[in-house]
Amino acid sequence: MEKQRMFINGEWVDAISKNTRTIINPYNQEIVAEAAEGDERDTKKAIEAARKAFDQGDWAETPAKERGEIVLKIAQLIRENNEELARLETFDTGKTLEESRADMDDIANVFLYFAGLADKEGGEVINSPFPDSDSKVVREPVGVCGQITPWNYPLLQAAWKIAPALAAGNTIIVKPSEITPLTTVKVFELMEEAGVPKGVANLVLGPGHNVGAELASNTDVDLISFTGGIETGKKIMQTASVNVKNIALELGGKNPNIVFADADFDTAVDQALNAVFFHAGQVCSAGSRLLVEDSIHDKFVEKLVERASRIKLGNGFDEDTESGPLISKEHRDKVESFVEIGKQEGAHLALGGKRPEDPQLQDGFFYLPTIFTGCTSDMKIVQEEVFGPVLTVEKFSTKEEAVSLANDTIYGLAGAVWSTDIEKAEFVAAKLRMGTVWINDFHPYFAQAPWGGYKQSGIGRELGRPGLEEYTETKHIFRNKKPEAINWFK
Incomplete structure (x- = not known):
């Protein structure tokens, strides 16, 4: 079995400690790889390499068009290696191969988009109020960027960070989740093939409590980008204050899916299923809160x-599989604890709430699709992110009540509204405190549109032009064409 190694300063290396971690397939716990397990020492080496490459190398000064060409080459190599990457992603996460293939298409498109955007952000000339002067605003790379990615979409989330950071001229240290490193390792091989210079892109494998903590606390890191749980995000935010790092945080959501009585019933039911049970509910934008107008509630729930x-x-x-397992035993335990809390809170368990009995699924971390009805907004299962195949259902009577319920959490990542009355749908969309709102749809995203949340769902945006701007600093340059003494001091 080939060991997955780290990539530091242009070389593939083992961990200084020589420690390794076993990577398993969550479908059956079969060992699929062995990966180096880095710590603070490896992280410091990667930071040192990235710092040197930024301060003393040519990457930041490389013409944006040339940087874009390298990012474009990465996109092309991802497309050429789509099937291998998709299979690695399915081994890593347990998701369906069909979904993994679609992820790889999206990932290639992200690199393609930022490759094209690399030389389109040259700054602007602004009018100066002073005579005989000119004034311009330019964008420059932030510097050394630490990037911490989650296990649910290992390579997709990495692409959202890597592509704009490189296009803008930064150097990077990427830390994927320690349990799903395979596709990130493979893409670093492709990045090396594409010609990313030595030290510009570095990969450290290992757990968050030492690798991630070092990235957040090290004063040679200028920006930290993290996608993951809210409590970890808060710790990173506190730690990053040591040198007032730029931060970009995407911390999940408790996303409402609002269905009015005048919605296309069958389509809304179908999309409500996809919203919450896709990838076993392990999606930051999962529609895990279903809000249904009271007049159709019972019929809707019955069909659902x-x-x-x-x-x-x-x-x-397997081609006929529609949903895979949860990522790990620990995560399934967490989901099960939330289900027990839901029962104790008085929610009605309408479906699931247990592990499947199918003998063929006993070796994996499976959990049945679960639906709670009779939920109220004060329940923990309504307020907190379960991150599993668990749906809570609430009733509402008016559009104002729907908005009030939908906004009644600490999160604000995404939400959806279903109605054939476009005026009503637009009213609700305008009132929702969320970074993305879908009308008569759920889940679509694309590289051109920014992604991120309000409230405690995070800080900053990924994708779109804002996703590139996160990796730049704005500088104002003023030039006096006819300098002369002021003689303020006599």
Whole structure:
């Protein structure tokens, strides 16, 4: 079995400690790889390499068009290696191969988008109020960027960070989740092939409590970008204050899916299933809160339960599998604890709430699609992110009540509204305190549109032009064409 190694200062290396971690397939706990397990020492080496490459190298001064060409080459190599990457992603996460293939297409598109945007952000000339002068605003790279990515979309989330950072001229240290490193390692191989200079892109494998903590606390790191849980995000934010780092945080959501009585019923039911049970609910934008107008509530729930009960769980490599396992035993334990809390809070368990009994699924970390009805906004299962195949259902009577319920959490990542009354849908969309709102749809995203949240869902944006701007600093340059003495002091 080939060991997955780290990439530091242009070389593939083992951890200084020689420690390794076993990577398993969550479908059956089969060992699929062995990976180097780095710590603070490896992280410091990577930071040192990135710092030197930024301060003494040519990457930041390389013409933006040339940087864009390298990012474009990465996109092309991802497309050429789509199938291998997709298979690695399914081994890593347990998701279906069909979903992994779609992820790779999206990832290539992200690199393609930022490759094209690299030389389009040259700054602007602004009018100076002073005579005989000119004034311009330029954008420059932030510097050394630490990037910490999650396990649910290992390479997609890495792409959202790597592509704009490189396009803008930064140097990077990437720390993928220690349990899902395979596709990130492979893409670093492709980045090396594409011609990313030595020290510009570095990869450190290992747990967050030492690798991630070092990235956040090290004063040679200028920016920290993190996607993951809210409590970890808060710790990173506090630690990053040591040198007032730039921070970009995406910390999940408790996303409302609002269905009015005049919505296309069958489509709304179908999309409600996809919103919460896609990838076993392990999606930051999952529609885990379903708000249904009271006049159609019972009919809607009945149909939803019937459809959800037929979801096919299984091996991500099987064509008929619709949903794979949860990522780990620890995460399934967390989901199960939330389900028990829901029962104790008085929510009605309409479906699921247990592990599947199918003998073929006993070796994996599976959990049945679960639906709670009779939920209220004061319940913990309504307020907190479960990050699993668990749906809570609430009733509402008016659009104002729907908005009030939808906004009643600490999160503000995404939400959706379903109605054939576009004026009503637009009213609700305008009132929702969320970074993305879908009308008569759920989940679509693309590289051109910014992604991020309000409130405690995070700080900053990924994707779109704002996603590139996160990796730049704004500088104002003023030139006096006819300098002369002021003689203020006699």
